[in-house]
Amino acid sequence: MHTKREPPERSPGDAIFRACAPEAPALLPPRAEAAAGCPAATRKVGGRVRSSRPTPSLGAGYIESHVWEPREQQRGSEQLERLQHLREDPDHQPDPLPRPYKKNGGIMSMIAAFYSNKSVLITGATGFLGKVLMEKLFRTSPHLKVIYILVRPKSGQTLQERVFQILNSKLFEKVKEVCPNVHEKIRPISADLNQRDFAISKEDMQELLSCTNIIFHCAATVRFDAHLREAVQLNVIATQQLLLMASQMPKLEAFIHISTAFSNCNLSHIDEVIYPCPVEPRKIIDSMEWLDDSIIDEITPKLIGDRPNTYTYTKALGEMVVQQESGNLNVAIVRPSIVGATWQEPFPGWVDNLNGPSGLIIAAGKGFLRSIKATPMAVADLIPVDTVVNLTIAVGWYTAVHRPKSTLIYHSTSGNLNPCNWYKMGLQVLATIEKIPFESAFRRPNADFTTNNFTTQYWNAVSHRAPAIIYDFYLRLTGRKPRMLKLMNRLLRTISMLEYFINHSWEWSTNNTEMLLSELSxxxxxxxxxxxRQLNWLEYIENYVLGVKKYLLKEDLAGIPKAKQHLKRLRNIHYLFNTALFLIVWRLLIARSQMARNIWFFIVSFCYKFISYFRASSTLKV
Structure with missing residues (x-):
């Protein structure tokens, strides 16, 4: 069991240094420090004194090659002298930590006040979690200075156009009310996490290094079938390079790494600790540089061991990289489980991707998914995205202000505190779809659970592939291109990758998460x-299904009556087809089997006698 971790004690001298340091080193990269006669041991990074080891450079980056003008060096030397004077002055009082302040007559939260005038860097900001994180920061801290987002360039679309596309979504409607100039506070940086130094320009890199206060590292590949080389690049090497950048940010106060609760899914009970992998991350990174794909494919099963895919394995490696290479940075790790639609903020049910339960809801609601191999009583450890974001923002505040002595891990999970199994969740999804059906369903929604491979393969053939083949035959007859079987096979492959997670249950300790909750006002x-624990699952799932219909499928609620009529037609077709199929099969059996004929004659004679008896009884009563 883990006990509650108390914030480290800080001496008055350390408090003075923390209060004053953000001004001085902001202008000094490593070369300027050397020019000013400042040893590496006194360099301030993330609120701590860096160790005496030299700060690594960004390789081919611009930092080491940047030439500082004499005026900048002189200015840096003056600020260093001022810093040293303040550290030696026992009467100097440090600036107080951010306090709650009144806004429109109300008390603003301590966390919201902390993020005011801060410069935040978010990786993965164009993803599901990153968008909600940006929205929450701007809505609760409208005086936030700037959010830097790393955006991968796209042909035919500028960075500003991508930002406009994000801000133009319904997610940011409330933000525009409290922060009308939000578009001016988002600073997109052209970057590619697959490239060295992220292919960031010298000017943008200079701005990031000199201004960033908080880093939220959300970027990752979440593809379960990603090649190991790709997964290592995005989940491990990119994390390593970002830590290297962070080590050269003098104003950095906290580095928050978003991992996954399934990084150690090979264990049944998972504590808030970093578990070592059999092979060191550095060795994996080095091997990716010279091994060809065929050899990597061959060794991948041996490397990932009893983990189900490269995603969970490389996320575990990424955590080890954070632990080993964070140095003296203030670092924390957040581990969410299966991230779903919003629970409360900015409004219930918002979702914009097909990952996780969203894709399953669409497949079931459209009638494509009829059966799935799952353990009905297994815990569906789903967590709303706004819950993850709230925890992440609170972790950023706590890590920057309290500076824990070690890297704390926070589990954002629901299974231990408010469990809901897959059976109950499936029933509620189908019940909600009955009330608010999806338009143009392929078949009547009805998904069942199977528990073994034989029944799974049987229902895949009967309920999935057979109807797809029949529909493709119809498309060919009408002169259209067949596509349903290809779509169905793709769906079944996706379902097979999810089977591991819907057939197992885990226990996650949440000591640090509960400790943080108790620390909040x-x-x-x-x-x-x-x-x-405050989450009502029935209400949440209903809002989730409604959100999928509105925000993913873009379906108007005014079309619900028409969708219900379509489901009635599908139900009648289903009954008619089953009746016709039964009669055909039975007729074939009668023609070929004497036993079938005897059974048929017995049933017919029994029904005739029953009807005759009923008529005779009715006549006698009259």
Missing amino acids: PEDQRVFNFDV
Whole structure:
């Protein structure tokens, strides 16, 4: 069991140094420090004194090659002298930590006040979690200075156009009310996590290094079938390079790494600790540089061991990289489980991708998914995305202000605190779809659970592939291109990759998460609520299905009556088809089997006698 970790004690001298340091080193990269006669041991990074080891450079990056003007060096030397004077002055009082302040007559939360005037860097900001994180930061801290987002260039679309596309979504409607100039506070940086130094320009890199206060590292590949080389590049090497950048950010206060609760899914009970992998991350990174794909494919099963895919394996490697290469940075790790639609903020049910349960809901609601191999009583450890975001923001505040002595891991899971199994979730999904059906369904929604491979393969053939083949035959007859069987095979491959997670249950300790919740003020607990025990699953799932219909499928609620009529037609077709199939099969049996004929004659004679008896009884009563 893990006990509650108390924040480290800080001496008055350390407090003075923390209060004053953000001004001085902001202008000094490693070369300027050397020019000013400042040893590496006194360099301030993330609120701590860096060790005496030299700061690594960004390789081919611009930092080491940047030439500082004498005026900049002189200015840096003056600020270093001022810093040294303040550290030696016992009467100097450091600036106080951010305090709650009144806004429109109300008390603003401590966390919201902390993020005011901060410069935040978010990787993966164009993803599901990153968008909700940006929205929450701007909505609760409208005085936030700037959010830097790393955006991969796209042909035919500028960075500003991509930002406009994000801000133009319904997700940011409330933000525009409290922060009308939000578009001016988002600074897109052209970057590619597959490239060295992320292919960031010298000017942009200079701005990031000199201004960033908080880093939220959300970027990752979440493809379960990703090649090991790709997964290592995005989940391990990119994390390593970002830590290297962070080590050269003098104003950095916290580095928050978003991992996954399934990084150690090979264990049944998972504590808030970093578990070592059999092979060191550095060896894996080095091997990816010279091994060809065929050899990597051959050794991948041996490397991942009893983990189900490269995603969970490389996320575990990424955590080890954070632990080993964070140096003296203030680092924390957040491990969410299966991230789903929003619970409360900015409104219930918002979702914009097909990952996780969203794809299953669409497949079941459209009638494509009729059966799935799952353990009905296994815990469906689903966590709303706004719950994860609230915890992440609170972790950023706690890590920067309290500076824990070690890297803390926070589990954002629901299974231990408010469990819901797959059976109950499936029933509620189908019940909601009956009330608000999806348009143009392929078949009547009805998904069943199977528990073994034989029944799974049988229902895949009968309920999935056979109807797809029949529909493709119809498309060919009408002169259209067949596509349903290809779509169905793709769906079944996706389902097979999810089977591991819907057939197992895990126990995650949440000591650090509960500790953090207890550290928050009542106002912070309200504004940044991540207490999943308050979640009503039936209401949440209903909003989830409604959100999938509105925000993913883009279907108007005015079309619900028409969709219900379509489901009635599908039900009648289903009954008619089953009746016709039964009669055909039975007729074939009668023609070929004497036993079948005897059974048929017995049933017919029994029905005739029953009807005759009923008529005779009715006549006698009259």
